[in-house]
Amino acid sequence: MPTARPDRPEAAAPGQVEAAPHHAPQGLSDRFALAVTKVLRFGADLLFAKRYGHRAIVLETVAAVPGMVGATITHLTCLRRMVDDDGWIRTLMDEAENERMHLMTFIELARPTAFERLVVLLAQGSFYIGYFLLYLVSRRTAHRLVGYFEEEAVLSYSLYLAEIESGRVPNCPAPAIARRYWDLADDATLADVVRAVRSDEAGHRDVNHGLANKLARDPLTGTRPGRPDPGA
Ligand SMILES: [Fe+2]
Numbered sequence: 001m002p003t004a005r006p007d008r009p010e011a012a013a014p015g016q017v018e019a020a021p022h023h024a025p026q027g028l029s030d031r032f033a034l035a036v037t038k039v040l041r042f043g044a045d046l047l048f049a050k051r052y053g054h055r056a057i058v059l060e061t062v063a064a065v066p067g068m069v070g071a072t073i074t075h076l077t078c079l080r081r082m083v084d085d086d087g088w089i090r091t092l093m094d095e096a097e098n099e100r101m102h103l104m105t106f107i108e109l110a111r112p113t114a115f116e117r118l119v120v121l122l123a124q125g126s127f128y129i130g131y132f133l134l135y136l137v138s139r140r141t142a143h144r145l146v147g148y149f150e151e152e153a154v155l156s157y158s159l160y161l162a163e164i165e166s167g168r169v170p171n172c173p174a175p176a177i178a179r180r181y182w183d184l185a186d187d188a189t190l191a192d193v194v195r196a197v198r199s200d201e202a203g204h205r206d207v208n209h210g211l212a213n214k215l216a217r218d219p220l221t222g223t224r225p226g227r228p229d230p231g232a
Protein backbone atom coordinates (compact mmCIF):
# COMPACT_ATOMS: atom_id res chain seq x y z
CA MET A 1 0.00 0.00 0.00
CA PRO A 2 1.20 3.54 -0.69
CA THR A 3 2.59 5.33 2.34
CA ALA A 4 3.60 8.94 2.87
CA ARG A 5 7.18 9.73 1.86
CA PRO A 6 9.18 9.66 5.09
CA ASP A 7 11.59 12.23 3.68
CA ARG A 8 8.91 14.78 2.88
CA PRO A 9 6.62 16.77 5.20
CA GLU A 10 3.04 15.54 5.76
CA ALA A 11 1.46 18.99 5.65
CA ALA A 12 2.79 21.78 3.50
CA ALA A 13 3.50 25.24 4.87
CA PRO A 14 2.52 28.11 2.54
CA GLY A 15 4.66 27.97 -0.60
CA GLN A 16 5.79 24.43 0.12
CA VAL A 17 4.76 21.13 -1.44
CA GLU A 18 2.55 18.55 0.26
CA ALA A 19 3.82 15.00 0.75
CA ALA A 20 2.30 12.56 -1.73
CA PRO A 21 1.66 8.84 -1.27
CA HIS A 22 4.70 6.68 -1.89
CA HIS A 23 4.84 2.93 -2.45
CA ALA A 24 7.58 1.51 -0.25
CA PRO A 25 9.64 -0.86 -2.46
CA GLN A 26 9.27 -4.56 -1.69
CA GLY A 27 11.73 -6.90 -3.33
CA LEU A 28 14.17 -6.61 -6.20
CA SER A 29 11.57 -5.72 -8.84
CA ASP A 30 10.38 -2.66 -6.91
CA ARG A 31 13.90 -1.58 -6.01
CA PHE A 32 14.96 -1.78 -9.65
CA ALA A 33 11.95 0.31 -10.70
CA LEU A 34 12.65 2.91 -8.02
CA ALA A 35 16.35 3.10 -8.88
CA VAL A 36 15.60 3.65 -12.58
CA THR A 37 13.09 6.34 -11.63
CA LYS A 38 15.60 8.16 -9.41
CA VAL A 39 18.29 8.09 -12.12
CA LEU A 40 15.87 9.48 -14.72
CA ARG A 41 14.61 12.10 -12.24
CA PHE A 42 18.19 13.23 -11.67
CA GLY A 43 18.69 13.55 -15.43
CA ALA A 44 15.44 15.50 -15.86
CA ASP A 45 16.38 17.86 -13.01
CA LEU A 46 19.75 18.49 -14.65
CA LEU A 47 18.19 19.14 -18.04
CA PHE A 48 15.22 21.30 -17.05
CA ALA A 49 15.80 22.64 -13.51
CA LYS A 50 12.77 24.92 -12.93
CA ARG A 51 11.73 25.28 -16.56
CA TYR A 52 8.51 23.44 -15.77
CA GLY A 53 6.69 24.27 -19.00
CA HIS A 54 9.46 22.77 -21.14
CA ARG A 55 9.88 19.91 -18.69
CA ALA A 56 6.18 19.07 -19.00
CA ILE A 57 6.28 19.01 -22.81
CA VAL A 58 9.31 16.72 -23.07
CA LEU A 59 8.30 14.35 -20.26
CA GLU A 60 4.68 14.08 -21.41
CA THR A 61 5.94 12.76 -24.76
CA VAL A 62 7.52 9.95 -22.74
CA ALA A 63 4.62 9.54 -20.31
CA ALA A 64 2.24 8.70 -23.15
CA VAL A 65 4.32 5.66 -24.19
CA PRO A 66 3.84 3.03 -21.41
CA GLY A 67 0.04 2.88 -21.64
CA MET A 68 0.15 2.21 -25.37
CA VAL A 69 2.93 -0.40 -24.99
CA GLY A 70 1.08 -2.15 -22.17
CA ALA A 71 -2.19 -2.08 -24.11
CA THR A 72 -0.51 -3.45 -27.26
CA ILE A 73 1.25 -6.31 -25.51
CA THR A 74 -1.81 -7.18 -23.41
CA HIS A 75 -3.95 -7.12 -26.58
CA LEU A 76 -1.58 -9.49 -28.38
CA THR A 77 -1.30 -11.76 -25.33
CA CYS A 78 -5.08 -12.00 -25.02
CA LEU A 79 -5.37 -12.81 -28.73
CA ARG A 80 -2.81 -15.62 -28.46
CA ARG A 81 -4.28 -17.08 -25.27
CA MET A 82 -7.87 -16.37 -26.41
CA VAL A 83 -8.82 -14.87 -23.06
CA ASP A 84 -10.49 -11.72 -21.75
CA ASP A 85 -8.35 -8.72 -20.81
CA ASP A 86 -10.23 -7.90 -17.57
CA GLY A 87 -10.47 -4.26 -18.71
CA TRP A 88 -6.68 -3.75 -18.80
CA ILE A 89 -6.48 -2.67 -22.43
CA ARG A 90 -9.02 0.16 -22.11
CA THR A 91 -7.46 1.33 -18.83
CA LEU A 92 -4.00 1.53 -20.38
CA MET A 93 -5.17 3.17 -23.60
CA ASP A 94 -7.10 5.77 -21.58
CA GLU A 95 -3.88 6.52 -19.71
CA ALA A 96 -1.96 6.98 -22.98
CA GLU A 97 -4.63 9.30 -24.39
CA ASN A 98 -4.77 11.30 -21.16
CA GLU A 99 -1.00 11.81 -21.25
CA ARG A 100 -1.19 12.93 -24.88
CA MET A 101 -3.79 15.52 -23.87
CA HIS A 102 -1.38 16.79 -21.22
CA LEU A 103 1.12 17.28 -24.04
CA MET A 104 -1.48 18.99 -26.27
CA THR A 105 -2.23 21.38 -23.40
CA PHE A 106 1.34 22.34 -22.52
CA ILE A 107 2.37 22.77 -26.16
CA GLU A 108 -0.08 25.71 -26.18
CA LEU A 109 1.99 27.39 -23.46
CA ALA A 110 5.61 26.80 -24.47
CA ARG A 111 7.61 25.84 -27.54
CA PRO A 112 10.35 23.22 -27.24
CA THR A 113 13.82 24.20 -28.34
CA ALA A 114 15.57 22.37 -31.19
CA PHE A 115 17.65 20.53 -28.58
CA GLU A 116 14.52 19.47 -26.68
CA ARG A 117 12.99 18.15 -29.91
CA LEU A 118 16.13 16.05 -30.37
CA VAL A 119 15.79 14.80 -26.77
CA VAL A 120 12.16 13.85 -27.51
CA LEU A 121 13.25 11.91 -30.60
CA LEU A 122 16.01 10.01 -28.82
CA ALA A 123 13.96 9.46 -25.66
CA GLN A 124 11.01 8.07 -27.59
CA GLY A 125 13.15 5.64 -29.55
CA SER A 126 15.08 4.33 -26.56
CA PHE A 127 12.22 4.41 -24.05
CA TYR A 128 9.69 2.73 -26.34
CA ILE A 129 12.06 -0.16 -27.05
CA GLY A 130 13.29 -0.37 -23.45
CA TYR A 131 9.81 -0.31 -21.95
CA PHE A 132 8.53 -2.81 -24.53
CA LEU A 133 11.28 -5.27 -23.58
CA LEU A 134 10.74 -4.68 -19.86
CA TYR A 135 7.00 -5.31 -20.28
CA LEU A 136 7.75 -8.62 -22.02
CA VAL A 137 10.15 -9.66 -19.24
CA SER A 138 8.19 -8.39 -16.22
CA ARG A 139 4.81 -6.67 -16.43
CA ARG A 140 4.92 -6.19 -12.68
CA THR A 141 8.19 -4.23 -12.83
CA ALA A 142 6.93 -2.24 -15.82
CA HIS A 143 3.80 -1.10 -13.98
CA ARG A 144 5.76 -0.41 -10.79
CA LEU A 145 8.14 1.74 -12.84
CA VAL A 146 5.22 3.79 -14.15
CA GLY A 147 3.83 4.02 -10.61
CA TYR A 148 7.12 5.57 -9.48
CA PHE A 149 7.30 7.81 -12.57
CA GLU A 150 3.86 9.11 -11.66
CA GLU A 151 4.92 9.77 -8.07
CA GLU A 152 7.61 12.01 -9.50
CA ALA A 153 5.13 13.59 -11.92
CA VAL A 154 2.86 14.53 -9.00
CA LEU A 155 5.85 16.07 -7.22
CA SER A 156 6.94 17.99 -10.34
CA TYR A 157 3.46 19.42 -10.92
CA SER A 158 3.25 20.38 -7.23
CA LEU A 159 6.53 22.27 -7.63
CA TYR A 160 5.22 23.88 -10.84
CA LEU A 161 2.06 24.93 -8.97
CA ALA A 162 4.15 26.41 -6.15
CA GLU A 163 6.03 28.51 -8.72
CA ILE A 164 2.74 29.76 -10.17
CA GLU A 165 1.20 30.50 -6.77
CA SER A 166 4.32 32.40 -5.70
CA GLY A 167 4.09 34.59 -8.82
CA ARG A 168 7.44 33.45 -10.22
CA VAL A 169 5.59 31.86 -13.16
CA PRO A 170 2.77 33.95 -14.72
CA ASN A 171 -0.67 32.47 -14.04
CA CYS A 172 -1.87 32.91 -17.63
CA PRO A 173 -5.36 31.96 -18.88
CA ALA A 174 -5.93 28.22 -19.43
CA PRO A 175 -5.70 27.18 -23.10
CA ALA A 176 -9.06 26.49 -24.75
CA ILE A 177 -8.14 22.82 -25.32
CA ALA A 178 -7.60 22.40 -21.58
CA ARG A 179 -10.85 24.16 -20.66
CA ARG A 180 -12.73 21.79 -22.96
CA TYR A 181 -10.90 18.63 -21.89
CA TRP A 182 -11.24 19.17 -18.11
CA ASP A 183 -14.49 21.14 -18.37
CA LEU A 184 -12.91 24.14 -16.66
CA ALA A 185 -14.54 27.56 -16.20
CA ASP A 186 -14.08 30.23 -18.89
CA ASP A 187 -11.79 32.21 -16.55
CA ALA A 188 -9.69 29.15 -15.58
CA THR A 189 -5.96 29.72 -15.29
CA LEU A 190 -2.72 27.78 -15.64
CA ALA A 191 -2.91 26.93 -11.93
CA ASP A 192 -6.27 25.21 -12.50
CA VAL A 193 -4.78 23.27 -15.41
CA VAL A 194 -1.77 22.13 -13.38
CA ARG A 195 -4.06 20.99 -10.55
CA ALA A 196 -6.13 18.97 -13.06
CA VAL A 197 -3.03 17.42 -14.62
CA ARG A 198 -1.59 16.59 -11.19
CA SER A 199 -4.85 14.87 -10.27
CA ASP A 200 -4.60 12.77 -13.47
CA GLU A 201 -1.02 11.81 -12.59
CA ALA A 202 -2.09 10.75 -9.10
CA GLY A 203 -4.72 8.54 -10.74
CA HIS A 204 -2.11 6.95 -13.03
CA ARG A 205 0.14 6.40 -10.01
CA ASP A 206 -2.57 4.56 -8.11
CA VAL A 207 -3.68 2.48 -11.12
CA ASN A 208 -0.14 1.38 -12.00
CA HIS A 209 0.87 0.60 -8.42
CA GLY A 210 -2.44 -1.28 -8.12
CA LEU A 211 -1.69 -3.30 -11.25
CA ALA A 212 1.84 -4.07 -10.03
CA ASN A 213 0.41 -5.18 -6.67
CA LYS A 214 -2.04 -7.51 -8.40
CA LEU A 215 0.71 -8.95 -10.59
CA ALA A 216 2.87 -9.50 -7.51
CA ARG A 217 0.06 -11.63 -6.06
CA ASP A 218 -0.91 -13.31 -9.35
CA PRO A 219 1.43 -13.01 -12.37
CA LEU A 220 -1.31 -14.23 -14.73
CA THR A 221 -3.70 -11.41 -13.80
CA GLY A 222 -5.19 -9.88 -16.94
CA THR A 223 -4.43 -12.79 -19.22
CA ARG A 224 -7.03 -15.30 -18.18
CA PRO A 225 -10.79 -15.04 -17.84
CA GLY A 226 -12.87 -14.26 -14.79
CA ARG A 227 -10.46 -11.96 -12.94
CA PRO A 228 -11.66 -8.78 -11.17
CA ASP A 229 -11.06 -5.30 -12.63
CA PRO A 230 -7.54 -3.89 -12.38
CA GLY A 231 -6.59 -1.12 -10.01
CA ALA A 232 -8.39 -2.53 -6.97
FE1 LIG B 1 1.04 13.53 -17.80
Ligand SMILES: [Fe+2]
Pocket (backbone or CB within 6 Å): 063, 099, 150, 153, 200, 201, 204, 205
Ligand atom coordinates in the same frame (compact mmCIF):
# COMPACT_ATOMS: atom_id res chain seq x y z
FE1 LIG C 1 0.85 10.24 -15.85
